Amino acid sequence: xxxxxxxxxxxxxxxxxxxxxxxxxxxxxxxxxxxxxxxxxxxxxxxxxxxxxxxxxxxxxxxxxxxxxxxxxxxxxxxxxxxxxxxxxxxxxxxxxxxxxxxxxxxxxxxxxxxxxxxxxxxxxxxxxxxxxxxxxxxxxxxxxxxxxxxxxxxxxxxxxxxxxxxxxxxxxxxxxxxxxxxxxxxxxxxxxxxxxxxxxxxxxxxxxxxxxxxxxxxxxxxxxxxxxxxxxxxxxxxxx
Amino acid sequence: xxxxxxxxxxxxxxxxxxxxxxxxxxxxxxxxxxxxxxxxxxxxxxxxxxxxxxxxxxxxxxxxxxxxxxxxxxxxxxxxxxxxxxxxxxxxxxxxxxxxxxxxxxxxxxxxxxxxxxxxxxxxxxxxxxxxxxxxxxxxxxxxxxxxxxxxxxxxxxxxxxxxxxxxxxxxxxxxxxxxxxxxxxxxxxxxxxxxxxxxxxxxxxxxxxxxxxxxxxxxxxxxxxxxxxxxxxxxxxxxxxxxxxxxxxxxxxxxxxxxxxxxxxxxxxxxxxxxxxxxxxxxxxxxxxxxxxxxxxxxxxxxxxxxxxxxxxxxxxxxxxxxxxxxxxxxxxxxxxxxxxxxxxxxxxxxxxxxxxxxxxxxxxxxxxxxxxxxxxxxxxxxxxxxxxxxxxxxxxxxxxxxxxxxxxxxxxxxxxxxxxxxxxxxxxxxxxxxxxxxxxxxxxxxxxxxxxxxxxxxxxxxxxxxxxxxxxxxxxxxxxxxxxxxxxxxxxxxxxxxxxxxxxxxxxxxxxxxxxxxxxxxxxxxxxxxxxxxxxxxxxxxxx
Ligand SMILES: Nc1ncnc2c1ncn2[C@@H]1O[C@H](COP(=O)(O)OP(=O)(O)O)[C@@H](O)[C@H]1O
Ligand SMILES: [Mg+2]
Numbered sequence: 001x002x003x004x005x006x007x008x009x010x011x012x013x014x015x016x017x018x019x020x021x022x023x024x025x026x027x028x029x030x031x032x033x034x035x036x037x038x039x040x041x042x043x044x045x046x047x048x049x050x051x052x053x054x055x056x057x058x059x060x061x062x063x064x065x066x067x068x069x070x071x072x073x074x075x076x077x078x079x080x081x082x083x084x085x086x087x088x089x090x091x092x093x094x095x096x097x098x099x100x101x102x103x104x105x106x107x108x109x110x111x112x113x114x115x116x117x118x119x120x121x122x123x124x125x126x127x128x129x130x131x132x133x134x135x136x137x138x139x140x141x142x143x144x145x146x147x148x149x150x151x152x153x154x155x156x157x158x159x160x161x162x163x164x165x166x167x168x169x170x171x172x173x174x175x176x177x178x179x180x181x182x183x184x185x186x187x188x189x190x191x192x193x194x195x196x197x198x199x200x201x202x203x204x205x206x207x208x209x210x211x212x213x214x215x216x217x218x219x220x221x222x223x224x225x226x227x228x229x230x231x232x233x234x235x236x237x238x239x240x241x
Numbered sequence: 242x243x244x245x246x247x248x249x250x251x252x253x254x255x256x257x258x259x260x261x262x263x264x265x266x267x268x269x270x271x272x273x274x275x276x277x278x279x280x281x282x283x284x285x286x287x288x289x290x291x292x293x294x295x296x297x298x299x300x301x302x303x304x305x306x307x308x309x310x311x312x313x314x315x316x317x318x319x320x321x322x323x324x325x326x327x328x329x330x331x332x333x334x335x336x337x338x339x340x341x342x343x344x345x346x347x348x349x350x351x352x353x354x355x356x357x358x359x360x361x362x363x364x365x366x367x368x369x370x371x372x373x374x375x376x377x378x379x380x381x382x383x384x385x386x387x388x389x390x391x392x393x394x395x396x397x398x399x400x401x402x403x404x405x406x407x408x409x410x411x412x413x414x415x416x417x418x419x420x421x422x423x424x425x426x427x428x429x430x431x432x433x434x435x436x437x438x439x440x441x442x443x444x445x446x447x448x449x450x451x452x453x454x455x456x457x458x459x460x461x462x463x464x465x466x467x468x469x470x471x472x473x474x475x476x477x478x479x480x481x482x483x484x485x486x487x488x489x490x491x492x493x494x495x496x497x498x499x500x501x502x503x504x505x506x507x508x509x510x511x512x513x514x515x516x517x518x519x520x521x522x523x524x525x526x527x528x529x530x531x532x533x534x535x536x537x538x539x540x541x542x543x544x545x546x547x548x549x550x551x552x553x554x555x556x557x558x559x560x561x562x563x564x565x566x567x568x569x570x571x572x573x574x575x576x577x578x579x580x581x582x583x584x585x586x587x588x589x590x591x592x593x594x595x596x597x598x599x600x601x602x603x604x605x606x607x608x609x610x611x612x613x614x615x616x617x618x619x620x621x622x623x624x625x626x627x628x629x630x631x632x633x634x635x636x637x638x639x640x641x642x643x644x645x646x647x648x649x650x651x652x653x654x655x656x657x658x659x660x661x662x663x664x665x666x667x668x669x670x671x672x673x674x675x676x677x678x679x680x681x682x683x684x685x686x687x688x689x690x691x692x693x694x695x696x697x698x699x700x701x702x703x704x705x706x707x708x709x710x711x712x713x714x715x716x717x718x719x720x721x722x723x724x725x726x727x728x729x730x731x732x733x734x735x736x737x738x739x740x741x742x743x744x745x746x747x748x749x750x751x752x753x754x755x756x757x758x759x760x761x762x763x764x765x766x767x768x769x770x771x772x773x774x775x776x777x778x779x780x781x782x783x784x785x786x787x
């Protein structure tokens with residue numbers, strides 16, 4: 001379970017607050033899509049949730065199996081290290097924990113297969129397509145056995161088809177492993193497809209404008225159903241109004 | 242073509258030029274390549290040669306290792322640690338422009354006349370390059386890689402090992418590889434006195450004994466040593482940074498990124514206009530050959546004329562880069578880039594320009610007093626080119642003028658005075674370069690218009706530009722022909738002029754106002770041929786008829 005309470009962040013006092021008393025809650029294993037105007041502080045929010053930067057005020061609670069929950073972070077373009085092969089990137093978390101080569105190899109192979117990347121383990125990121133790279137990034141996140149995955153516009157530079165494939169993959173992971181995620185996106189369609197809840201943020205100073213319930217998210221052929229488009233319209237109205 | 246193949250081709254060309262030069266000079270100072278190679282073949286069978294060779298290899302090897310062990314970690318530290326960088330970098334950049342070689346006497350006093358002083362001297366010079374390149378590389382690393390890693394592990398040690406170090410290695414290796422040339426040059430210098438070991442001593446000793454083939458044995462040995470080190474570092478780099486070799490994989494790069502890249506290439510294309518200066522070299526050599534008829538040319542002349550060309554060309558290209566860098570910064574799209582790293586490459590460029598200019602001035606001074614007096618105005622003319630494209634479409638002619646100074650300078654260097662006939666050669670070069678530069682600028686028509694840069698195609702469109710270019714090339718052809726009359730050349734040169742004329746026609750047939758696909762072909766093949774044909778035409782003509 002994730003609880004964000006009155007979270008604020010100010011970089012420079014003269015620029016005013018970026019995040020200004022942001023609050024929301026998310027039950028364990030649920031998924032959240034965050035959508036809001038560009039520059040409103042979505043990346044900043046994820047950095048704070050990932051523990052990479054400190055909040056100016058407020059509280060963040062990420063429950064996990066053991067104490068504070070462990071998060072994995074997937075960035076848009078710079079997630080993978082170009083000097084490591086796909087398999088090395090995936091197994092990096094294990095390497096950092098001191099796992100031996102054999103177990104690293106096993107985990108990397110399993111995850112490569114799981115994400116449809118058989119035979120690509122020895123390639124360097126530059127030798128992979130954009131979609132393949134993000135699959136490797138997902139695999140690397142999974143290898144850390146996180147309680148929560150944080151994604152910052154992970155699919156926005158991909159073509160429409162690849163992007164939908166990867167959205168399906170995320171839902172698939174969620175269904176099979178009960179693994180919750182928070183995805184920041186600027187696409188309303190993506191938010192409606194991937195978020196059990198959709199948090200619409202205001203412009204700076206940023207608060208949660210609305211937390212929309214979206215129980216039908218991620219179901220098969222949702223993209224062809226009327227309720228999908230109804231929900232998209234609803235989110236649009238909230239964003240504009 | 243493999244490495245061996247490339248070396249074979251380059252070696253063959255080198256030998257050909259050497260042979261021609263040896264024939265032209267027919268001086269003891271420059272033995273024919275086959276004589277030198279024969280002497281080298283003899284020398285490698287003697288332990289003496291290998292004693293000198295290994296002494297040199299040992300010194301350079303130790304120096305390189307020392308430089309790497311100290312400078313690479315230091316560069317990583319400065320690049321990564323902002324605090325350390327803030328306090329230490331000023332020291333580095335304050336001392337960076339000082340030619341470290343001037344410290345040699347101090348080193349000799351401190352470390353004695355043995356190997357230590359020599360090793361430290363070379364290590365210091367190369368170490369600086371490694372330090373600066375590595376720091377630069379680490380600072381230019383995108384923060385997001387660091388963030389991405391921090392989300393996996395909070396440990397700084399692990400960050401250094403998995404992110405900073407792999408990112409820094411290619412930069413360090415490149416500096417080391419490039420440093421080989423400098424290292425060998427410094428080696429020669431430090432070995433040329435106060436020692437009786439090493440290839441530098443071997444060369445100086447042979448020179449003192451007028452044993453010119455032996456001198457060239459030493460020179461070949463030293464070149465070999467350089468190639469050996471260079472290729473070893475190359476190999477090491479490719480092994481350790483294997484990921485760098487895979488940049489030609491799939492091209493699913495972001496739209497924005499490719500847009501960016503295309504822009505960069507175009508900006509760069511504008512910047513390297515001075516690469517045209519390479520076509521001036523055969524013209525300068527042609528002037529040397531013509532001058533040789535009345536004023537015998539020595540190896541001393543040839544060497545310093547080449548040094549002057551290299552210095553002037555590098556200075557002008559570097560200056561151009563600096564001027565365009567400011568233009569880069571004014572551009573809102575590129576303004577957001579890492580300012581510190583931008584400023585750093587700026588500093589490096591300034592140093593590069595200063596060193597190149599000094600080389601040019603030194604070369605001029607070595608040639609004659611008149612040359613030294615003329616050198617600063619020449620630099621001014623070259624530097625001014627970078628600005629002309631901002632206010633006049635006649636920048637093409639100005640580029641031609643700047644480049645045409647090369648044969649004029651070479652002539653004055655050899656004869657010691659100005660003569661009108663050489664102006665014909667200069668005007669031929671001027672009109673030929675201007676004509677070609679107009680064709681070349683057609684590629685950038687759109688870019689120039691947007692960027693507000695001046696060029697004939699940007700101002701009047703490609704069709705007019707093609708006509709102007711053709712007119713200029715016709716004029717160039719007339720001047721090429723006039724050289725025949727003014728310098729009393731024979732039939733061989735006439736044949737060369739006809740060949741050049743046909744090549745100019747070919748060039749204009751290869752590219753059309755709206756079809757510039759062949760421009761690279763025109764650029765590399767036709768233009769390099771024109772200069773070479775002119776030079777060889779003049780040289781053979783003189784060899785045959787005089
Ligand atoms: N390290 C920082 N220092 C100062 N300002 C920052 C920093 N990081 C982000 N900001 C500012 O915070 C605001 C929100 O940034 P960000 O979280 O990246 O927005 P989003 O991801 O929603 O587009 C922006 O106005 C940005 O300029
Ligand atoms: Mg963002």
